[in-house]
Amino acid sequence: AWKGDWPLATKSPLVGGHEGAGVVVGMGSAVKNWKLGDLAGIKWLNGSCMNCEFCMHGDEPNCAHADLSGYTHDGSFQQYATADAVQAGRIPAGTNLSEIAPILCAGVTAYKAIKTAELKPGDWCCISGSGGGLGTLAIQFAKAMGLRVIGIDGGAGKEKLCLDLGAEKYIDFTKTKDIVKDVIAATDGGPHAVINVSVSERAIDASVNYVRPTGTVVLVGLPAGAVCKSEVFSQVVRSVKIKGSYVGNRCDTAEAIDFYVRGLVKSPIKVIGLSELPMVYDLMEKGEILGRYVVDTSR
Known part of the structure; x- marks a missing residue:
C-alpha cells in the first residue's frame, strides 16, 4: 500500500497498520463470545466471507473477498480501529500489548x-x-x-x-x-x-x-x-x-499467540509514537531495522 507496487487494489484514503493489539470498547449487536474490556488483536486478514471453499477449509487468507487491514480496510495506526469479530485474535488478559502486536502478523x-x-x-x-x-x-x-x-x-x-x-x-x-x-x-x-x-x-x-x-x-x-x-x-x-505461504488462519493465530504466552517467542521491539512513523519508514527502506517497531497511538 505504501509504495503501490503490489498487483492488488487498495482503498484511498487509507489508514495503515496491519497488526495491532488493543481493548474492546464497542461491539456490533450480533457479536457473540466477546465482551467489553477483552483484549483483541487486529491481523492482516481483517475479515473473510467464511462461506467459500477456502474459508471452509481453513484457508481464509485465500478468500477472494478477504478484507485486509491497512490495505483494503483502515488499519491500526489510529486510536480506534475495527475488526471482524470472527477473525480478531484473542489475547489473554494481562498481556503486554506492545509485545504481542508483532505476533499478530509477523x-x-x-x-x-x-x-x-x-x-x-x-x-x-x-x-x-x-x-x-x-x-x-x-x-x-x-x-x-x-x-x-x-x-x-x-x-x-x-x-x-x-x-x-x-x-x-x-x-x-x-x-x-x-x-x-x-x-x-x-x-x-x-x-x-x-x-x-x-x-x-x-x-x-x-x-x-x-x-x-x-x-x-x-x-x-x-x-x-x-x-x-x-x-x-x-x-x-x-x-x-x-x-x-501467506499469513495464517485463526488456528495458526491462536497457536502463535500461545507460543508467546508460554515465553517461547518474543519480538525484539522498539516502541514509538505515531509522529515518528516517517522515520521508521525511512529506516525500513534502507534495511536498517533490527526486529520490529511498535506504534503506541496514545503517544
Missing part, C-alpha cells in the same frame, strides 16, 4: 511458513532475512519447534541478534563470496527447508540452489515484480519443493 506469518515446510525436530531450517521483523520471530519459532536454525542477513548488529535469539549459525550475505557453497557447508548438505522472508529476488534464487535435496523452499517475502527461478532438471532430480 509472528503468525513466520509460524505458518515453518509449518508449511513440514519439518521434523533436528532438521536444519534456514531463515533468509533473519534479522528483520519476521526473521527474528521465525528463528524463535523454529528453535521452539526443535529445529536447527541458520540465519542469513546482512548489516550491522544482525549476526549477534540472530545468534542471541537461537540461531546455531549465521551467514552475512554481504561478506560471503559464494553463499550457496557456504550454506551447504554450514548445514552438512543444505538446509531441509528455507523460509524466505527477505524482499530480495537474488536471495530467493540462491535458496533454490542451496536447499537440501528433497527439501522445501517456502516463499513469504514479496519483492515487487520478483520471479522465482528454478532450473527444471535440477528441481526434478533433487526433488525440491517450492511453496508459497
Whole structure:
C-alpha cells in the first residue's frame, strides 16, 4: 500500500497498520463470545466471507473477498480501529500489548511458513532475512519447534541478534563470496527447508540452489515484480519443493499467540509514537531495522 507496487487494489484514503493489539470498547449487536474490556488483536486478514471453499477449509487468507487491514480496510495506526469479530485474535488478559502486536502478523506469518515446510525436530531450517521483523520471530519459532536454525542477513548488529535469539549459525550475505557453497557447508548438505522472508529476488534464487535435496523452499517475502527461478532438471532430480505461504488462519493465530504466552517467542521491539512513523519508514527502506517497531497511538 505504501509504495503501490503490489498487483492488488487498495482503498484511498487509507489508514495503515496491519497488526495491532488493543481493548474492546464497542461491539456490533450480533457479536457473540466477546465482551467489553477483552483484549483483541487486529491481523492482516481483517475479515473473510467464511462461506467459500477456502474459508471452509481453513484457508481464509485465500478468500477472494478477504478484507485486509491497512490495505483494503483502515488499519491500526489510529486510536480506534475495527475488526471482524470472527477473525480478531484473542489475547489473554494481562498481556503486554506492545509485545504481542508483532505476533499478530509477523509472528503468525513466520509460524505458518515453518509449518508449511513440514519439518521434523533436528532438521536444519534456514531463515533468509533473519534479522528483520519476521526473521527474528521465525528463528524463535523454529528453535521452539526443535529445529536447527541458520540465519542469513546482512548489516550491522544482525549476526549477534540472530545468534542471541537461537540461531546455531549465521551467514552475512554481504561478506560471503559464494553463499550457496557456504550454506551447504554450514548445514552438512543444505538446509531441509528455507523460509524466505527477505524482499530480495537474488536471495530467493540462491535458496533454490542451496536447499537440501528433497527439501522445501517456502516463499513469504514479496519483492515487487520478483520471479522465482528454478532450473527444471535440477528441481526434478533433487526433488525440491517450492511453496508459497501467506499469513495464517485463526488456528495458526491462536497457536502463535500461545507460543508467546508460554515465553517461547518474543519480538525484539522498539516502541514509538505515531509522529515518528516517517522515520521508521525511512529506516525500513534502507534495511536498517533490527526486529520490529511498535506504534503506541496514545503517544
